[in-house]
Amino acid sequence: xxxxxxxxxxxxxxxxxxxxxxxxxxxxxxxxxxxxxxxxxxxxxxxxxxxxxxxxxxxxxxxxxxxxxxxxxxxxxxxxxxxxxxxxxxxxxxxxxxxxxxxxxxxxxxxxxxxxxxxxxxxxxxxxxxxxxxxxxxxxxxxxxxxxxxxxxxxxxxxxxxxxxxxxxxxxxxxxxxxxxxxxxxxxxxxxxxxxxxxxxxxxxxxxxxxxxxxxxxxxxxxxxxxxxxxxxxxxxxxxxxxxxxxxxxxxxxxxxxxxxxxxxxxxxxxxxxxxxxxxxxxxxxxxxxxxxxxxxxxxxxxxxxxxxxxxxxxxxxxxxxxx
Amino acid sequence: xxxxxxxxxxxxxxxxxxxxxxxxxxxxxxxxxxxxxxxxxxxxxxxxxxxxxxxxxxxxxxxxxxxxxxxxxxxxxxxxxxxxxxxxxxxxxxxxxxxxxxxxxxxxxxxxxxxxxxxxxxxxxxxxxxxxxxxxxxxxxxxxxxxxxxxxxxxxxxxxxxxxxxxxxxxxxxxxxxxxxxxxxxxxxxxxxxxxxxxxxxxxxxxxxxxxxxxxxxxxxxxxxxxxxxxxxxxxxxxxxxxxxxxxxxxxxxxxxxxxxxxxxxxxxxxxxx
Numbered sequence: 001x002x003x004x005x006x007x008x009x010x011x012x013x014x015x016x017x018x019x020x021x022x023x024x025x026x027x028x029x030x031x032x033x034x035x036x037x038x039x040x041x042x043x044x045x046x047x048x049x050x051x052x053x054x055x056x057x058x059x060x061x062x063x064x065x066x067x068x069x070x071x072x073x074x075x076x077x078x079x080x081x082x083x084x085x086x087x088x089x090x091x092x093x094x095x096x097x098x099x100x101x102x103x104x105x106x107x108x109x110x111x112x113x114x115x116x117x118x119x120x121x122x123x124x125x126x127x128x129x130x131x132x133x134x135x136x137x138x139x140x141x142x143x144x145x146x147x148x149x150x151x152x153x154x155x156x157x158x159x160x161x162x163x164x165x166x167x168x169x170x171x172x173x174x175x176x177x178x179x180x181x182x183x184x185x186x187x188x189x190x191x192x193x194x195x196x197x198x199x200x201x202x203x204x205x206x207x208x209x210x211x212x213x214x215x216x217x218x219x220x221x222x223x224x225x226x227x228x229x230x231x232x233x234x235x236x237x238x239x240x241x242x243x244x245x246x247x248x249x250x251x252x253x254x255x256x257x258x259x260x261x262x263x264x265x266x267x268x269x270x271x272x273x274x275x276x277x278x279x280x281x282x283x284x285x286x287x288x289x290x291x292x293x294x295x296x297x298x299x300x301x302x303x304x305x306x307x308x309x310x311x312x313x314x315x316x317x318x319x320x321x322x323x324x
Numbered sequence: 325x326x327x328x329x330x331x332x333x334x335x336x337x338x339x340x341x342x343x344x345x346x347x348x349x350x351x352x353x354x355x356x357x358x359x360x361x362x363x364x365x366x367x368x369x370x371x372x373x374x375x376x377x378x379x380x381x382x383x384x385x386x387x388x389x390x391x392x393x394x395x396x397x398x399x400x401x402x403x404x405x406x407x408x409x410x411x412x413x414x415x416x417x418x419x420x421x422x423x424x425x426x427x428x429x430x431x432x433x434x435x436x437x438x439x440x441x442x443x444x445x446x447x448x449x450x451x452x453x454x455x456x457x458x459x460x461x462x463x464x465x466x467x468x469x470x471x472x473x474x475x476x477x478x479x480x481x482x483x484x485x486x487x488x489x490x491x492x493x494x495x496x497x498x499x500x501x502x503x504x505x506x507x508x509x510x511x512x513x514x515x516x517x518x519x520x521x522x523x524x525x526x527x528x529x530x531x532x533x534x535x536x537x538x539x540x541x542x543x544x545x546x547x548x549x550x551x552x553x554x555x556x557x558x559x560x561x562x563x564x565x566x567x568x569x570x571x572x573x574x575x576x577x578x579x580x581x582x583x584x585x586x587x588x589x590x591x592x593x594x595x596x597x598x
Binding site: 035036038039040041042043045046047049050053054056057058059060061063064074075121124125127129130131132135137138139140141142144145146147148149150152153154155156157161162164167170171196199253256257259260264278281282285286293296297300301303304307308311315 | 336350353365366369409415417432433438443447465472526533536562565572573584
């Protein structure tokens, strides 16, 4: 969930890959020590890499958040240790409450719509019809596009004067709506764009979940006189629950950290009306002439804690599913 | 069979309609990229590029080629680094059963959940002291963090499927672990290499957070920053901006058309429980 919800994160489909790989089966007896050496020789590069390029940046980030930095001391590296002062600054900041609210609203609304639309589409595409495989593949496009491409396209589509969305609404006598320039609409605008990006991920994962439900169940239910609606609620929904839980949890983790879309479309504005923790952290650290690295890092770390909490819940859900 | 298909034609129609709605922004990007300057602010906008122009694309050729070149170099570098790190790790996790593998798997999983913006800030602080800011190798390393955990998971899942007898046979023939990996396991994992490479390239090509923090204002900026500067300069040539966006989408399109089965392989390797 890309990021952002990479792509997200673009990134969406890579997320499910997070499933813990199964052991290759067969014997469980330990290998002799020489085999252990060989195994760790193969793992050494990636282990070193994780320490240098994951653990160390994270450590630097924590360190940043515990010191009082100015531009000068940032370069020279002699900033005084101030403990949790940066965190207190952040909590007292007038931006804190709105940023928290926007993060919660953004994440919740995106998740609900991405999941609902993704599930509806997965069920629809599951009833194989002519072209269904091709069309389903085309649905991946929003997820594969670079986020800057999606974000700038949506920016122009939502432009107040020349955007196609307002032209469309105008045909029905509505508007014009100042999507990106009015504080009332900016959050809704970035939510709409992010839902568009996140739907493919939900579609792909839920579709693969549907495929694992035995077709015989539906046939038996149909013979017993269950209509399509009942079959959906009595078979699809309960049997899809584990996959749904994992989709939603990963969606949550990845939507929390969405940054690109919001920053490119609104920069968190106008007047902080679409600021989330991710954009606020960037704003503090890089967005001003006088960077506030300490508070910026502190906001980022709050985000890490939130992501890891839900990440742990995800790992537990994943384990439970693997056992069942 | 024919009757069944003719009974589902309306589903195809609905499917086409839904796909059309979903892909409308993509169409609109192409449409705007072909719109002449003077029609850009027309109300209502032209739905079809009937008076299409390639002006926007000429601007891309004039101004954006260096950015595209940087993105290509960074993308290829990220692919090389990611495969070199994650293929051996996948082999060890899948076939050599090292002690502590569970911990490593957990760390890889957690690593994917760290927000990019937090990583970017940490990298910024480190690169500042190392003098690696605004350097291409620095960006390659940062971008590879987007793909390495995914790469390890894909390689592990894929290599678990290689029959143990084969590795045993190689061992009987006197091949050590390194030779077995290089001459047996790696050639058999071609699909996994392609999958990981495709995604590593795509993510690095699409990266905006690391580019914006680590190489912003430098001599070598990737295409995502090229577009960002266009927008940031309050540029009103939206046909040029959208033309750049279309060009920046080419790798995604290529992957979708040529490598769709590898995408499916990548998704199912991880998403579907065995």
